[in-house]
Amino acid sequence: MTTDSQSQGSTNSAPGVPSDRALAAWEIASLVSSALIAEWILSAAAGRTKLIVAIPLAFAFVLVITSHFLRREGLHDLGFRFDNFLRAAKLLVLPMIVVAVLCVALGLVFGTRPDLLRWHPERPLAGQLALGFAWGFVQQYVLQSFINRRAQIVWQKGLRSVVLTAFVFSFLHFPNPWLMLVTFIGGLVWAFVYQRAPNLFALAISHSLMTWVVVSTLPMSALNHLRIGFKYFS
Amino acid sequence: MNNKSRARLIHLLISTSMAEALLITAVAVGFYFATTNPSLRGVLDQADNTSITGWAVDEANPSGHVEVQLFIDDRFAGDEVADQYRPDVHEAKRSPDDWHGFAFPTPQLTTGDHQARVYAVHTNGAGTRRTLQLIGKPYHFRIGQ
Numbered sequence: 001m002t003t004d005s006q007s008q009g010s011t012n013s014a015p016g017v018p019s020d021r022a023l024a025a026w027e028i029a030s031l032v033s034s035a036l037i038a039e040w041i042l043s044a045a046a047g048r049t050k051l052i053v054a055i056p057l058a059f060a061f062v063l064v065i066t067s068h069f070l071r072r073e074g075l076h077d078l079g080f081r082f083d084n085f086l087r088a089a090k091l092l093v094l095p096m097i098v099v100a101v102l103c104v105a106l107g108l109v110f111g112t113r114p115d116l117l118r119w120h121p122e123r124p125l126a127g128q129l130a131l132g133f134a135w136g137f138v139q140q141y142v143l144q145s146f147i148n149r150r151a152q153i154v155w156q157k158g159l160r161s162v163v164l165t166a167f168v169f170s171f172l173h174f175p176n177p178w179l180m181l182v183t184f185i186g187g188l189v190w191a192f193v194y195q196r197a198p199n200l201f202a203l204a205i206s207h208s209l210m211t212w213v214v215v216s217t218l219p220m221s222a223l224n225h226l227r228i229g230f231k232y233f234s
Numbered sequence: 235m236n237n238k239s240r241a242r243l244i245h246l247l248i249s250t251s252m253a254e255a256l257l258i259t260a261v262a263v264g265f266y267f268a269t270t271n272p273s274l275r276g277v278l279d280q281a282d283n284t285s286i287t288g289w290a291v292d293e294a295n296p297s298g299h300v301e302v303q304l305f306i307d308d309r310f311a312g313d314e315v316a317d318q319y320r321p322d323v324h325e326a327k328r329s330p331d332d333w334h335g336f337a338f339p340t341p342q343l344t345t346g347d348h349q350a351r352v353y354a355v356h357t358n359g360a361g362t363r364r365t366l367q368l369i370g371k372p373y374h375f376r377i378g379q
Contacts, residue, residue, distance in 0.1 A: 017237065017240060017241070017244075018240075018244065020235060020240075023235075023240065023243060023244070023247075026247055027243075027247065030247050030250055030251065033251075033254065034250070034254065037254055037257070037258065041258055041261060042257075042261060045261045045264070045265050052261070055257055056254055056257065059250050059253060059254060062246075062250070063246060063247070063250055066242075066243070066246055067243060067246075070235060070239040070240075070242055070243050071235055071239070071243075072235075
């Protein structure tokens with residue numbers, strides 16, 4: 001079991017075979033292209049059935065899981081663990097409070113009062129938070145356990161790999177400008193925390209809570225119902 | 235990562251790219267057939283200060299009548315069904331009967347050059363999309379003083 005993804009970057013490749021860094025960059029590009037195909041091409045082409053959108057996402061998950069297997073990454077390495085939950089939570093608390101205060105202030109500047117029940121008001125808030133946790137868990141798994149770890153192979157642990165991870169996360173929310181901004185900020189915080197305390201459960205809770213804060217504070221017209229890709233224009 | 239794992243990962247990445255390319259190609263072809271009617275034939279024959287005329291036939295359904303829309307200078311100007319008398323189209327063996335013409339009265343236009351376009355309205359099989367398909371070529375005409 002590999003415990004430090006950085007050590008993989010030093011592995012030498014045979015002549016004519018891409019290095020680990022190149023391979024990791026290729027993996028990131030492949031996953032991003034799968035997501036963009038789903039968001040932009042298949043969402044536009046899909047009629048009543050949206051199942052077709054699942055095809056490139058299935059390709060992406062096959063790649064992610066196979067890559068973990070081939071790189072000998074265990075669940076513990078990826079962040080499926082509880083031993084560092086409190087450490088990750090402690091690292092997350094302050095940035096979350098700062099971002100929440102910023103969102104409230106920004107919303108008030110644009111004339112939107114915070115409304116904690118605005119996020120799918122037809123559902124119970126606890127259920128919506130649980131759904132947010134599940135969806136956040138999937139996103140954080142792909143973003144951190146795959147993209148962040150590959151970014152660390154490309155550029156080592158530190159600022160550049162954190163920014164690359166945040167950039168990819170933000171780019172996948174194109175062309176929604178507000179969502180791109182908040183996902184870039186969130187991506188920076190989550191990628192930074194993951195590099196110090198890789199714990200997907202803490203990140204998923206943070207993801208769900210921050211989505212709640214963003215939806216409750218920023219103008220819904222600006223967020224455009226969190227739509228991204230081709231759907232942003234519908 | 236050893237070279238065997240590396241090679242398997244490369245194969246997977248290439249396979250994924252190829253599968254996605256094939257998927258996009260299939261979607262593009264499907265999208266083309268869902269949004270266009272390759273059997274549509276027609277011509278915008280004439281446009282002047284009184285009328286804009288032509289004909290349109292769907293060769294996949296020649297007994298049916300095509301819905302057409304007129305746009306002048308990129309603005310919607312009218313909608314009708316191509317069911318006017320056009321024996322010349324029938325004589326030219328482009329339609330099974332004499333009734334596939336269209337004739338729009340020319341609306342009030344300013345003096346000068348104008349462009350008319352006529353589109354056939356195409357509805358896909360599922361009825362989820364209606365698209366406009368240009369008939370013939372745009373027709374340039376002049377309204378005198």
